[in-house]
């Protein structure tokens with residue numbers, strides 16, 4: 001945990017927003033390196049004064065305070081929101097600063113889907129108190145992909161006030177996770193590492209062969225950093241005024257984290273710019289595989305940092321995935337069926353074993369010095 005330095009004033013939200021004079025450099029870098037994602041960067045005033053951006057910007061700001069303000073990174077870290085409609089985020093290293101770019105499409109697509117899922121009363125009851133929703137084992141009338149598309153179109157209109165309120169908290173957690181993941185790329189030494197000559201990482205890249213293997217290792221590393229950072233964020237947030245109505249205790253916190261991560265991974269997988277079926281070519285593993293790794297990491301590390309045992313944390317992850325899938329089925333008629341879930345679980349074990357086997361070699365090519373200001377990160381593999 002960080003010690004708050006009372007002599008360090010909390011910076012204003014604007015101080016982390018990419019200054020106007022640097023916006024052209026970032027825009028032209030994206031045009032050059034990822035033309036498909038080119039879009040104007042929004043100015044701070046239009047982001048901060050628009051209710052559409054508000055939950056996301058709160059999540060970004062809290063992640064910047066926790067992980068940049070209280071960390072010690074060699075160059076200033078800025079963020080900005082781009083008008084790109086894609087479900088994407090990226091991080092780049094420039095000569096004198098780092099920049100995290102969040103596409104407004106990322107949360108634009110998450111809002112209706114999260115609102116639709118959280119309209120399912122048993123899912124809300126599960127998140128709040130751990131009571132598992134009933135599974136009637138009916139047969140799906142839509143594919144899982146079509147069910148997500150249905151929620152995307154109708155989820156926001158279906159949502160009542162309770163669902164919308166929880167959805168705002170959820171988007172904060174989800175965006176916190178995304179920003180923590182990008183900071184994980186910075187402090188993990190992934191930008192411009194010798195193993196992968198890149199000063200820019202985008203979350204929606206499609207890669208093949210060795211490049212995909214190399215990127216996957218870094219994505220898993222960034223996910224691990226983000227998982228633990230977000231688990232601690234939810235723990236701290238639970239005692240704060242704003243979230244007190246959610247009555248967050250650590251087990252509630254774990255359910256919220258796992259549920260939020262699963263929704264994020266599913267949306268990124270289904271609404272990214274590439275063909276979701278070409279999973280092998282993706283830098284990120286499939287959602288359930290990412291969940292499996294997140295569950296392993298959070299269960300192992302949070303158990304070291306708290307009095308919770310590994311098994312009970314793992315169970316919260318398994319139940320959260322199940323509860324989201326049941327909500328998807330009951331709200332929109334699609335679900336991941338058991339054989340598919342089992343295939344993912346097997347694949348997750350293979351990817352994890354391979355990651356652990358290759359990681360000691362990969363890590364020698366990375367500058368890990370920036371991670372030393374996060375003592376908790378030392379508990380990660």
Ligand SMILES: [Zn+2]
Pocket residue numbers: 181185201202203218219222
């Ligand atoms: Zn990444």
